[in-house]
Every structure is written in structure tokens, then in C-alpha cells.
Amino acid sequence: MPYSSKLLDYFENPRCAGELPDANAIAEVANPVCGDVMKLWLKVADNRILDARFKTQGCSAAIATSSYATEMIIGMDLQQARAVTKEQIAEALGGLPQSKMHCSVLASDAIRAALKGFA
Amino acid sequence: MRRIYLDSNATTPMRPEVSAAMIPLFDGDFGNPSSIHWFGQQAKSLLDEARQHVARLINAETSEIVFLSGGTEADNLAIRGIAEAQKARGRHIISSMIEHHAVLHTCKDLEKQGWEITWLKVSTDGLVNPDDVRRAIRPDTALITVMHANNEIGSIQPIEEIGTIAAEADVYFHSDGVQAVGKIPVDVKRLKVDLYSMSAHKIHGPKGVGALYVKKGTTLKPLVTGGGHERNRRSGTENVPGIVGFGRAAQLAREGLEIESAHLRRLRDRLESGLKARIPSIHINAETAPRLPNTSNIMVDFAEGEGMLISLDLKGVAVSTGSACSSGSLEPSHVLTAIGKTPDEAHGSLRFSLSAMNTDADVDYVLEVLPTIVERLRALSPYYKRA
Numbered sequence: 001m002p003y004s005s006k007l008l009d010y011f012e013n014p015r016c017a018g019e020l021p022d023a024n025a026i027a028e029v030a031n032p033v034c035g036d037v038m039k040l041w042l043k044v045a046d047n048r049i050l051d052a053r054f055k056t057q058g059c060s061a062a063i064a065t066s067s068y069a070t071e072m073i074i075g076m077d078l079q080q081a082r083a084v085t086k087e088q089i090a091e092a093l094g095g096l097p098q099s100k101m102h103c104s105v106l107a108s109d110a111i112r113a114a115l116k117g118f119a
Numbered sequence: 120m121r122r123i124y125l126d127s128n129a130t131t132p133m134r135p136e137v138s139a140a141m142i143p144l145f146d147g148d149f150g151n152p153s154s155i156h157w158f159g160q161q162a163k164s165l166l167d168e169a170r171q172h173v174a175r176l177i178n179a180e181t182s183e184i185v186f187l188s189g190g191t192e193a194d195n196l197a198i199r200g201i202a203e204a205q206k207a208r209g210r211h212i213i214s215s216m217i218e219h220h221a222v223l224h225t226c227k228d229l230e231k232q233g234w235e236i237t238w239l240k241v242s243t244d245g246l247v248n249p250d251d252v253r254r255a256i257r258p259d260t261a262l263i264t265v266m267h268a269n270n271e272i273g274s275i276q277p278i279e280e281i282g283t284i285a286a287e288a289d290v291y292f293h294s295d296g297v298q299a300v301g302k303i304p305v306d307v308k309r310l311k312v313d314l315y316s317m318s319a320h321k322i323h324g325p326k327g328v329g330a331l332y333v334k335k336g337t338t339l340k341p342l343v344t345g346g347g348h349e350r351n352r353r354s355g356t357e358n359v360p361g362i363v364g365f366g367r368a369a370q371l372a373r374e375g376l377e378i379e380s381a382h383l384r385r386l387r388d389r390l391e392s393g394l395k396a397r398i399p400s401i402h403i404n405a406e407t408a409p410r411l412p413n414t415s416n417i418m419v420d421f422a423e424g425e426g427m428l429i430s431l432d433l434k435g436v437a438v439s440t441g442s443a444c445s446s447g448s449l450e451p452s453h454v455l456t457a458i459g460k461t462p463d464e465a466h467g468s469l470r471f472s473l474s475a476m477n478t479d480a481d482v483d484y485v486l487e488v489l490p491t492i493v494e495r496l497r498a499l500s501p502y503y504k505r506a
Contacts, residue, residue: 003429008429008433011426011429011430012430012433014499017498017499028501033443033449034442034443034444034449034451034462034466035423035442035443035444035451035462035463035465035466036423036444036466037501037502038501039501055499055500055501056499056500056501057421057422057423057496057499057500057501057502057503058423058426058444059423059424059425059426059429059442059444059445060425060426060429060430061444062423062426062444063426063496063499099449102449
């Protein structure tokens with residue numbers, strides 16, 4: 001198995017999966033190469049992310065990194081959330097094979113895309 | 120954990136009879152078949168016996184069997200060997216878009232060296248049209264290479280018809296039979312092939328050994344030169360333990376072919392009808408084509424192949440996928456693309472490939488675990504709407 005047990009745990013038991021009915025920031029990003037797609041719902045107030053949910057159609061790494069990043073940004077201020085990198089997410093899940101690094105791009109791109117309308 | 124292996128188009132476990140046949144070759148019967156003393160002749164007679172079994176499996180003469188390191192080398196020797204020997208005639212090769220990488224990349228390498236390749240399209244069921252082969256033949260065509268059965272979707276090509284066309288045009292015809300041998304009857308005379316590739320580890324034999332059938336009278340430039348082994352077609356001391364294992368596996372494959380292919384077909388059909396009944400929005404590739412009895416390639420809407428593969432693996436079930444997410448190149452399978460699938464459709468592909476060692480209980484277990492996995496992944500998809 002090319003993945004860590006932590007990554008597999010986030011894949012099998014994803015945290016923060018689902019939709020957020022009262023979200024005020026939503027983004028959908030896709031990887032045009034492999035076809036993976038992630039949708040992110042955020043509830044933002046006072047420059048802070050109060051809550052977040054995600055849905056991802058993609059490989060195990062895409063689902064796990066989506067889940068981990070969504071969980072991680074809850075409570076962050078917008079500057080911190082925008083600064084989240086794909087390397088950071090991948091590292092926290094025990095690293096990814098090089099060919100899989102594109103997967104976690106989905107989460108960091110989705111965060112930045114969702115926060116586009118906020119100062 | 121219970122482990123179920125459904126990836127037999129990738130490789131198969133050796134049958135116990137095969138490993139038992141190989142063991143004496145490592146110490147007692149260790150001789151070099153080229154030596155004229157007792158030890159050498161002992162090894163040679165075992166080598167000859169193995170050659171008979173492999174020849175018989177495809178209705179060839181023993182003198183037409185060249186042992187080598189596997190399917191990839193067989194494809195390389197066939198294509199490069201003919202290309203080199205035939206280049207005075209012309210530098211044109213006809214192949215198909217769904218070949219195994221061993222053929223695909225070998226032809227592409229020749230393309231870089233100035234050869235021209237006609238890549239035949241296939242139908243949505245993964246079949247080459249023999250008329251396309253006829254139309255593609257030119258005065259400078261040196262070789263036609265079309266696989267017998269596809270490794271991913273299992274479609275079986277009209278080899279006999281292509282063979283007839285090739286023979287009429289007096290063009291050499293190679294077929295990669297790695298997936299067909301041992302699963303369906305193969306008769307090289309009836310198929311009218313000049314060259315035919317085989318691999319031992321796909322038929323419950325050892326890895327690192329295969330064979331190329333080379334029809335009598337075919338001129339082929341060897342890739343490996345040296346002591347002139349294998350009738351000057353492939354030098355190097357023979358992998359005697361591997362070849363003996365291959366021989367035993369070929370013998371067992373031939374003896375069991377009829378019963379085993381019926382068993383495989385029944386299990387495969389049960390798997391497919393069971394999945395269709397339990398999972399909405401799935402599609403079976405090459406469903407209506409002549410197809411290997413052991414192969415099932417399905418596409419699941421709103422679920423990604425690598426995610427399904429990993430989920431199944433965590434439940435002890437081994438399969439494979441043509442999803443871009445599982446390939447190092449991040450490209451979807453060239454076979455699924457060639458049969459007209461979009462990258463999105465290929466995204467949800469799964470391949471089950473069975474062997475005679477699989478049972479009804481294995482199929483039952485997949486039917487039990489896969490629907491839950493698909494449901495879980497679909498619930499995570501932003502696009503899936505429950506019906």
C-alpha cells in the first residue's frame with residue numbers, strides 16, 4: 001500500500017464530509033488531467049472559518065487530503081487558511097507518492113477559490 | 120484477513136504441480152543443456168519435454184518454440200526481429216491502438232527510428248475491423264501486429280481473419296497471445312500467425328519465462344546474440360527451471376482448458392449479473408464482444424477507480440483499474456480511451472480478472488462488499504444524486 005495508515009483512516013472515515021446548508025463561501029475545483037473534483041463549503045465570519053464541509057469524487061489520496069484540509073482550516077483566520085499548501089497537507093498525512101502530489105492541490109486550491117470574495 | 124485475488128491478468132500464483140516440477144532443477148538436475156555430459160543431457164531432455172508441452176498448447180512444432188524471458192521480450196523479438204530482417208522490403212508496420220505496452224512502446228520506438236506505423240482504431244467493443252487491416256496494407260508493409268486478447272477489457276480479436284488477409288498479402292503477422300493462451304483454445308495454424316507471444320506467469324507458471332512461436336521458415340534477426348541457443352534465435356543459457364515450470368503449466372492449462380474456461384465464464388457472468396443487480400449506473404466494457412471468459416471490466420458512475428481499488432484491498436480483494444489516478448502518468452488507460460471512453464468514464468473503471476483457482480465464495484464476497492464501497496464513495500461525490 002503506497003499510503004500511510006493515517007491517510008487511509010481519513011480515506012475510510014473522512015471527517016467533515018457533506019454539505020453545509022448555511023455556507024457563505026463555496027468553491028468547486030477540478031483536476032482536468034485525472035478528473036478528480038472537490039467541492040468545498042465554508043461558513044466565514046469575522047475573518048475566520050467557523051465551519052467547513054467537503055465532497056470529493058476522486059482517488060483515495062484526493063478524498064483523504066480533502067478531508068484533512070477541511071478539518072484543519074476550521075477555526076483558522078482567512079490569512080492562515082489561504083497559506084495552507086499542498087505539501088503541508090501531504091506531509092501531515094505521511095507524504096504522498098510523487099505522482100499523487102497533484103491530488104492534494106485540489107484542497108489548497110479549493111480553499112483559496114472559496115475565499116476569493118473575502119478581503 | 121481473508122484475501123481474494125482477482126487480478127489474474129496481471130499475474131497468477133503458480134500451481135503446486137508447477138513449483139514441484141521446478142524444484143529438482145535447482146540442485147539435482149542443474150546441468151547446462153548445452154553440455155554433452157550426463158548432467159547436461161539430463162537438463163536437455165527436461166527442456167525438450169517442456170518445449171513439447173508449450174508447442175502442443177498452441178498446436179505448433181517443437182522447433183517453432185523459442186524460449187525467452189517473458190511476454191515483453193517475445194513481443195520485442197517478434198517486432199524488432201522482423202523489422203530488422205524485413206527493412207529492405209519496407210519500413211511500414213500495422214498495429215492497433217489497444218496493444219499492450221510491450222507492443223505499443225516497441226512500435227513507438229521504431230517510429231522514432233523512421234518506421235511508419237498505422238495504428239488501427241477499434242470499435243466501442245474493442246475490436247479491430249479486418250477490413251481496416253486490408254486497407255492499411257501497402258507494398259512496403261513489413262509486419263502486422265495485433266494482439267489476440269486484450270488484457271484490460273478481454274476483447275478477442277478476429278485473428279484468423281486478419282491472418283488470412285496477411286497471408287494473402289504475404290506480410291508477416293505477429294499476435295501477442297499473452298492473455299489468450301490458457302484461457303481460450305489457440306491453434307497457430309488455424310490463426311495463420313507467423314509469430315505468437317506467450318508468458319508463463321499468466322498461466323500459473325513462473326515469472327521471468329515466456330516463449331515466442333516462430334513459424335518455420337521465418338527470418339528473424341535475434342536481439343540477443345551469443346552462443347546460438349534456441350536455434351540461433353535467442354542466445355544465453357536457458358532458464359531451465361523456469362522453462363520446465365512453463366512446460367508443466369502449459370500441460371495443465373491444455374488439459375484443463377475446457378473445464379476451466381467454463382468455470383471462469385460462469386463465475387465471471389455471476390459476478391457481472393450480481394453487480395448489475397446490486398449497483399445502479401454501472402457499465403460493462405466489451406460486453407457484447409467475443410471476450411475472454413475470465414475478464415470483466417466495469418465502469419462505475421460517480422466513483423473513482425483507485426478509491427474503489429484501495430477500498431477493496433482494505434477488505435482483502437485485489438483488482439486493478441484504468442483510472443488516471445492509478446497510473447504514474449496520470450493518463451487514463453489507452454485502451455478505454457481507444458474504445459471511446461472519456462477520461463471521466465475511465466475514472467470509474469475496475470478490472471476483475473479471475474483464474475481457475477477462484478471460487479463461488481470469492482464472487483459472493485465481492486458482491487457483498489463492493490456495493491457498500493460504491494455507495495460510500497458516491498455519497499462523497501459532489502455530483503451524485505441518489506435516485
